Amino acid sequence: MADVHMVREHALGLAAARKIAQGWMTQVEDRLDMTCTSETARDGDRIHFKRAGVTGTLLVTRDRFELDARLGLLVAAFKDRIEAGITSYLDELLASGQDPLGQPGSTGKKGRAS
Numbered sequence: 001m002a003d004v005h006m007v008r009e010h011a012l013g014l015a016a017a018r019k020i021a022q023g024w025m026t027q028v029e030d031r032l033d034m035t036c037t038s039e040t041a042r043d044g045d046r047i048h049f050k051r052a053g054v055t056g057t058l059l060v061t062r063d064r065f066e067l068d069a070r071l072g073l074l075v076a077a078f079k080d081r082i083e084a085g086i087t088s089y090l091d092e093l094l095a096s097g098q099d100p101l102g103q104p105g106s107t108g109k110k111g112r113a114s
Contacts (some may be wrong), residue, residue, distance in 0.1 A: 004082070005066075005069075006066070006067040007064060008064060008091070008094060009063060010064060014043075014060075014062040017061070018060060021038075021060040021065070023093050024058065024090045024093055027093075028085075028086065031085070031089070032051065032085055032086070034049045034051045035049065044060050044062070046059055046060070047060065052075075053071060053072035053074050054071055054082065055069065055070050056069030056070060058090075
């Protein structure tokens with residue numbers, strides 16, 4: 001199995017980080033056909049994502065995002081492409097500095113579980 005690990009530190013605070021994470025969740029659901037669920041805690045959130053051959057978690061705290069994913073044998077050959085897709089959406093949202101939930105087209109196609 002191949003692994004993907006990514007850490008992005010930020011100075012947004014937890015409320016803004018949660019908005020970014022919700023936007024990321026919407027994008028990977030829509031663009032990568034992932035199924036996502038989220039767990040909310042006082043000190044941060046954990047988003048679980050999966051699709052055939054890929055499972056992972058995005059940890060959201062007041063000062064960082066930490067993503068860990070496991071790739072199955074059949075998709076491991078596409079590790080670089082999958083890693084770029086999963087992480088680039090988060091990087092785009094962090095770079096834009098905009099509220100991802102206020103942007104058009106960010107409705108998501110799947111429900112959320114808390």
